[in-house]
Structures are given as C-alpha cells and as structure tokens.
Amino acid sequence: MKKNQLLFIQDFPKPQDLGEERVLIYDQVLIKKSLSFKKWQSQFDKKYAVTAGESLKAVEHFPKHISKIIDLCQNTSSRKLTLVVVGGGSVGDFGGFVASILKRGVGLMHIPSTWLSALDSAHGGKTALNVGKAKNQIGTFYPAGKTILVKSLLMSQPESRAFEGFGELLKIAWLQGGTLWKDLSSEKEVDGNMLWRYLPRAIDGKLKIVAQDPEEKSGLRHILNFGHTVGHILESYHQLPHGIAINYGMDFALKWSLERKIMSPAEFEKIQSTAIAVYLLSPVRDELFSAKAPVLKDFRQLLLSDKKKTSSTKVRFVFLKSPGKPVIQEVSVDDILVEICRQFEEDTYE
Amino acid sequence: MKKNQLLFIQDFPKPQDLGEERVLIYDQVLIKKSLSFKKWQSQFDKKYAVTAGESLKAVEHFPKHISKIIDLCQNTSSRKLTLVVVGGGSVGDFGGFVASILKRGVGLMHIPSTWLSALDSAHGGKTALNVGKAKNQIGTFYPAGKTILVKSLLMSQPESRAFEGFGELLKIAWLQGGTLWKDLSSEKEVDGNMLWRYLPRAIDGKLKIVAQDPEEKSGLRHILNFGHTVGHILESYHQLPHGIAINYGMDFALKWSLERKIMSPAEFEKIQSTAIAVYLLSPVRDELFSAKAPVLKDFRQLLLSDKKKTSSTKVRFVFLKSPGKPVIQEVSVDDILVEICRQFEEDTYE
Known part of the structure; x- marks a missing residue:
C-alpha cells in the first residue's frame, strides 16, 4: 500500500501546497456551514460541488458526475492532477473512487469534514459506490496520498x-x-x-x-x-x-x-x-x-x-x-x- | 504487479478448472460464430452476454450492466468469485474493469477471442471505459490472474x-x-x-x-x-x-x-x-x-x-x-x- 501522509493542522492549507494541478471536489453544504471554507474554496479555479449522501454514491448517477469532472480536467495533465476531496464519508467514498479510476488513477487528497470521516472513512483506502439498494457493491482500494485533518473545519460542526x-x-x-x-x-x-x-x-x-x-x-x-x-x-x-x-x-x-x-x-x-x-x-x-x-x-x-x-x-x-x-x-x-x-x-x- | 499465468491450449478448458465460483461474461456473437463455444458456454450456470464494441464501454450504459452482473453474483462469495471474460478488446476492457471494481476486486480470467486481443489487450492489465466521445477516460490497472489462449477459438475467426x-x-x-x-x-x-x-x-x-x-x-x-x-x-x-x-x-x-x-x-x-x-x-x-x-x-x-x-x-x-x-x-x-x-x-x- 502507498504511504499515506497525515497532517494535523489548525486551519485550511494553502491551495498551491496541494499539488501542481488541483481539482476540488466538495460537499456544497460547507459553503453555507463554514465561512472559512467558503473563502478558501474561492481560491480554486477548478471545482465540482456535490450533495453529500447515499444518492451521491448511486451508480446510476455516476456517468453524469464523471462526465462533468472529465470536462473540468480538460487541459490538465493526468500525471500532475490531484483531486482534493473535502466532505464526509459519502463524499470521500465517491471522490476516492473517481480518483482511483480517472485516467486509471490520479493523485488523491482527503480533507474530511465530519468526525466520522476524520476518524474512519478517510483512512484505509476504501472507496465505494452503491448499486441499487445494496451499499458499497463496487469500489477500489486507493489510499489517499495525503489526508489533512483541519481542526477549524471539524470544530465548525454542531456538537x-x-x-x-x-x-x-x-x-x-x-x-x-x-x-x-x-x-x-x-x-x-x-x-x-x-x-x-x-x-x-x-x-x-x-x-x-x-x-x-x-x-x-x-x-x-x-x-x-x-x-x-x-x-x-x-x-x-x-x-x-x-x-x-x-x-x-x-x-x-x-x-x-x-x-x-x-x-x-x-x-x-x-x-x-x-x-x-x-x-x-x-x-x-x-x-x-x-x-x-x-x-x-x-x-x-x-x-x-x-x-x-x-x-x-x-x-x-x-x-x-x-x-x-x-x-x-x-x-x-x-x-x-x-x-x-x-x-x-x-x-x-x- | 500480480503474476499473470499464460496458457496456450488447443481447445476450451473445462469450466470447473476455472475457479470455484465462476461467472462467464462473453461476446454474444460467439454463440453464432463458434459451435464449440456454444457448446462450452452451456456448461456455465451464471453468465452475462454482451454486444462487443465501443458502446459496451460507454459509461452511460455501465449502471445497467453492473446491476445485472451483481444480481447474477447473488449468493456467491466475492472471495471465491472469478469472472471468466471471453471476447475481443472491448469485452476484455469492460470485463476487466468490472472485475477490478466488483466488491473492490474479484478474480479475473481472460480468454481472448480475437487476434488483436490475444496479441495485445488481454495482457498488461489495462481496463477501460469511455466517457462521451473520449476513449478510455476511466479504468484501472488489473492484470488477469490467468489468460488462456485457445487456438480453436482464435482460428475460428475469418482470415x-x-x-x-x-x-x-x-x-x-x-x-x-x-x-x-x-x-x-x-x-x-x-x-x-x-x-x-x-x-x-x-x-x-x-x-x-x-x-x-x-x-x-x-x-x-x-x-x-x-x-x-x-x-x-x-x-x-x-x-x-x-x-x-x-x-x-x-x-x-x-x-x-x-x-x-x-x-x-x-x-x-x-x-x-x-x-x-x-x-x-x-x-x-x-x-x-x-x-x-x-x-x-x-x-x-x-x-x-x-x-x-x-x-x-x-x-x-x-x-x-x-x-x-x-x-x-x-x-x-x-x-x-x-x-x-x-x-x-x-x-x-x-
């Protein structure tokens, strides 16, 4: 398994430190929930907002998502590309899966936004989509190159x-x-x-x-x-x-x-x-x-x-x-x- | 990379030698084109016929395919499961991709049916789907556990x-x-x-x-x-x-x-x-x-x-x-x- 680098920091990292060519995939609710996230994400040129939840992981919606993400990645080099995935479990499962199969695998960075994902799903490399009612029927093992734990983001959740x-x-x-x-x-x-x-x-x-x-x-x-x-x-x-x-x-x-x-x-x-x-x-x-x-x-x-x-x-x-x-x-x-x-x-x- | 076992044989192998629990994915044209294939495939309980070509690799059709394949795999153990993929390049790319993400990876065996796939695409572990008009935009590296070259199948193609x-x-x-x-x-x-x-x-x-x-x-x-x-x-x-x-x-x-x-x-x-x-x-x-x-x-x-x-x-x-x-x-x-x-x-x- 690839070595996963862990970083514990107080506030959001500088976007330019997150890889040469970056595409942000994020839970759109964060725009409303966190003012510092809203400011931070505005520094990314290429980004894709998703609605968290099991529906995001439904394979029926996958063609639509991947098509839009590939459009975003036009004119980027797949070798230099990193997907920066900010969200909870479903967003991480989805974004990790995308990174693992996009151009047969691009860079992946997780910034978990929920305690559950910070403690569990952002680590260990499992990615997944659902097929029909059955959860996690397809997926990959694809550990993030880096996982960043941002205290201010995690603490912005309700207790x-x-x-x-x-x-x-x-x-x-x-x-x-x-x-x-x-x-x-x-x-x-x-x-x-x-x-x-x-x-x-x-x-x-x-x-x-x-x-x-x-x-x-x-x-x-x-x-x-x-x-x-x-x-x-x-x-x-x-x-x-x-x-x-x-x-x-x-x-x-x-x-x-x-x-x-x-x-x-x-x-x-x-x-x-x-x-x-x-x-x-x-x-x-x-x-x-x-x-x-x-x-x-x-x-x-x-x-x-x-x-x-x-x-x-x-x-x-x-x-x-x-x-x-x-x-x-x-x-x-x-x-x-x-x-x-x-x-x-x-x-x-x- | 996993060791890929190569087998050169004159005729189709016995299905029971191909793994404990087998699902056959095959190009349906072979039923018409090869009498020996028609006889051979009838020994598989679980099978999924596909129409070869770029349309098979279109990500828009993927949810429908994967849903049917998962239905077929009900009541099989993912640890014992092997997908036996018989066809040319598009069938191999598709079947290999399915094997690589189904339950985060099951056994894969290629039996290429065209010279092109026998010489090239069945080897080296690349799997792929197309997104819109762009070919092979998503995929995985997933070498087959075994690739079987069947002379009678390959020779049954027109010169x-x-x-x-x-x-x-x-x-x-x-x-x-x-x-x-x-x-x-x-x-x-x-x-x-x-x-x-x-x-x-x-x-x-x-x-x-x-x-x-x-x-x-x-x-x-x-x-x-x-x-x-x-x-x-x-x-x-x-x-x-x-x-x-x-x-x-x-x-x-x-x-x-x-x-x-x-x-x-x-x-x-x-x-x-x-x-x-x-x-x-x-x-x-x-x-x-x-x-x-x-x-x-x-x-x-x-x-x-x-x-x-x-x-x-x-x-x-x-x-x-x-x-x-x-x-x-x-x-x-x-x-x-x-x-x-x-x-x-x-x-x-x-």
Whole structure:
C-alpha cells in the first residue's frame, strides 16, 4: 500500500501546497456551514460541488458526475492532477473512487469534514459506490496520498455530530484495548475537543490494522467490521446516519458476545458501567428491531447482499471477548435474525 | 504487479478448472460464430452476454450492466468469485474493469477471442471505459490472474481478421528489434497460423515492457503507444477497427520519424522493402487524412482529450530510430496537425 501522509493542522492549507494541478471536489453544504471554507474554496479555479449522501454514491448517477469532472480536467495533465476531496464519508467514498479510476488513477487528497470521516472513512483506502439498494457493491482500494485533518473545519460542526463519530473511536479502542481503551473509558463527555485529542491515536490504531491486510485478502482487516454487519442493516432499513447505526450495531454485537458466552458477564458489566457506554444506549433502540416477518425478510435480503459473505448464507461476524480481543466467527444469516428477535424480545419485556 | 499465468491450449478448458465460483461474461456473437463455444458456454450456470464494441464501454450504459452482473453474483462469495471474460478488446476492457471494481476486486480470467486481443489487450492489465466521445477516460490497472489462449477459438475467426491483429505483433517486433523483427521481416504471408506461431513471443515482448512500468509511472511503458496517438484519432473519427487504425498510425509514425531525421532514409527503405510492410499500406490512406480546417479542428479536439498529454497542448509521441530503438519526444498537438497536412499533401501529389 502507498504511504499515506497525515497532517494535523489548525486551519485550511494553502491551495498551491496541494499539488501542481488541483481539482476540488466538495460537499456544497460547507459553503453555507463554514465561512472559512467558503473563502478558501474561492481560491480554486477548478471545482465540482456535490450533495453529500447515499444518492451521491448511486451508480446510476455516476456517468453524469464523471462526465462533468472529465470536462473540468480538460487541459490538465493526468500525471500532475490531484483531486482534493473535502466532505464526509459519502463524499470521500465517491471522490476516492473517481480518483482511483480517472485516467486509471490520479493523485488523491482527503480533507474530511465530519468526525466520522476524520476518524474512519478517510483512512484505509476504501472507496465505494452503491448499486441499487445494496451499499458499497463496487469500489477500489486507493489510499489517499495525503489526508489533512483541519481542526477549524471539524470544530465548525454542531456538537451533536460528535456522537456520530464517537462510535468509530470506541470501536478502535475496543479492538485495540490497552491504554487507548483505558483512557477513553475514563472520559466523561463526548465532544469535539475530546475527539480532536484522540484523533491521532484512533487513526493510528485503524491504520495498524489496515496495514496487516490492506486489500482484505487475509481476513485480518475484517475486525474493523465490528458493529457493521447489523449496523448496515439498520442504516439501510431505517435510513439512519452511519455513525448512529454503527453504535447500535456495536451494542448488538456486545450483547450477542455475552449471549454466546464469548464475553463473560463480568467483562460485559465492566464495559456497561463506564461513563461513555451510555452513548451507545438509546430509548429508541427497541423501535429499530422487530420480530415481524416482513421486516425480518427485508433484513435477510440486506444481509444477503452484504459483500462480506463467506458463502451463500454465511457471514463472518465480529464478536468481542474483551477490549483488545476481537473474535471472528462464521454465523449464518438466520443465526443473526434469531438473535435480532431475541434482543427485541429482551428489550420489549425487560 | 500480480503474476499473470499464460496458457496456450488447443481447445476450451473445462469450466470447473476455472475457479470455484465462476461467472462467464462473453461476446454474444460467439454463440453464432463458434459451435464449440456454444457448446462450452452451456456448461456455465451464471453468465452475462454482451454486444462487443465501443458502446459496451460507454459509461452511460455501465449502471445497467453492473446491476445485472451483481444480481447474477447473488449468493456467491466475492472471495471465491472469478469472472471468466471471453471476447475481443472491448469485452476484455469492460470485463476487466468490472472485475477490478466488483466488491473492490474479484478474480479475473481472460480468454481472448480475437487476434488483436490475444496479441495485445488481454495482457498488461489495462481496463477501460469511455466517457462521451473520449476513449478510455476511466479504468484501472488489473492484470488477469490467468489468460488462456485457445487456438480453436482464435482460428475460428475469418482470415481477414488476422490483418487487424498483425499490427500489434509488428509493433512489438519494431519496439523489440532483434530476432523477433528479423524472423518477422522474412515472413511472406499474414494468416492465423502465422500469428499463432508468434503469439508466445509477442506476448512475452509486451509483458517485458509492461513489467518495467506496470502502472505507467516512469513513462517506460509509454513506448507501447507507438502508432496509437494518430491511430486513435483515425479510429474515433472514421470509426475504423482499432487494429486497422493502429496500422495507419504506425505508418504515420514511421514517415514522421523519417521527416524529423530520427530514422535514416536507409533504415526507412529497409523496413519498407520487407514483404510484410505491404500490410501497412493501403490505397484508402489518403482518404483518412485531410488538410481541411473542420477536420483538423476535430482531430485537434480528439488529440486534446487523449489521456497521454504531458501538459495542455503537449503529447509524448513515440518515434522509431530503427527496430529495437523507439524514441519518445514531446511534441505539440499543432506539430501533429502540421505533419498530418504534410503527409496528406505528399500522398495526394506524389
């Protein structure tokens, strides 16, 4: 894998430092949300504004986008070209995919604008588009040459967005254990300043896992899917923000780890008793699951179209024995549905 | 670059030897053209027929194709999946691109059905789609895990198709020089049997060049574009078959090499006097070029959208000093147009 350079800075970098020939791809909402972004982007001659969200990643819209981007790149040398991608997860997935296939690959720089992308999706090189209802069915492994974390941009988000990014930080801390989890478990409040402080360690933790298996060949990278199998169903089915859905997915995985006796009751209690565990719980959780046949049928279909299937009806599910000790087990799609029903009943009748 | 396994066999391989879970992507014309293909393909459960040609590579049609291919791949494990791609250049470019981005990359096997693809495009890992009128604007580097050359399939083409593939063999011989060119220059007739005999050496010659610069970073691979700069214009503008257009493009490059005194008159005469050089000449050549302003304007636009531009109006053009000694020089788009006019006048008035 290419070496990805990480930069933590207070304010936007000078455009001329971002490569010889630059095309900016950015989430148009930032123009309204950040005055400093609005000023900064005006220095780019070539730019393409997109509307963030799953629709941006829909393959049906891709021909229109790529055609406009190629028009923008007329009279630039593909060897000198860098796409500077500013936005959250969907914008990064889209922009990274474009960079990876445009003229068979041009320079790529990520400037994530959300905590979720700053902590997770801007790192590790995954790019993706959706095909129909199924997410991330096509894509590439294409790490950015440089990823720039701009504090003023990240801090300009409402504090409530920190909650969405927090789950990915928690995930890395649970997968890694050690001092990262120890420090995090003693935190009392989730906010932007806290996430900014943990950002370098969280990214480092993720990149260490990615480096062992950059293109998901050996399966080692698969532990990063902790919370994602069920998280993705909830995200698709209930149109939840990714970060929120993953929090519920991790909560589900922890409870299943206990049920399957992979995690001890003592360990489970210890995790649940930390101040920050409260961020995973939600009064609406029992509305997300259901034991009704039509809902389960849809869940089943979503699970079957998930690309981490090992065979027709098996998936590799990531459990947790204890912080630092993820456990991958092959389960059937029906095992997951049965557990969804069990947790639903437990929530409803406890 | 992944190691690409090459197999030269007389007849179609057993489907079960082509990977655990197989999806066949094939040129539907082969059903009519080859009885043995028709019988062979009936052994595949999962298959997707395409119509070969540039339209297959049009990005506007891509969402429809990928959606159907993903439906076919339901209930298969992406880790075990191999796309078996049978067809000529456009089918290979398309199928290779699909394999490279489907679930971020699945297994790929090429079985080229035309001489042109058997000699050239099935090797070296380039995949591509077109965007609007501009060819190969998006794509990936994704070498097949295995490329199988099936003699009976290749020989089932009409003899006239051999001419289209011949140019790429000649190109490799000119780039490599030595005994390959020496042997080829003493050939009297271009036909399928002759191409089959030279196939291993031609592929080996190409792969040696590719290995020095698999992703076109250093520029060494660029010599494979000999004949292609002007060839691509003629192909687009006159809707010529690729192989035919490249032959004209090489003829153009040889004449320009002489005009710029890169090739000596003696060397030029020696090449022109070989029996096989006659295959590059054509009575319609002077109809392809033109000194008229509207045609030149279109040529200019096509040159500018070519992805090998070094800067806004410069291209790296491949000349030949002598067989085995290609020379890359940076020229302007206008230099090419001036030379097109010069060769047009020379053809018309000589």
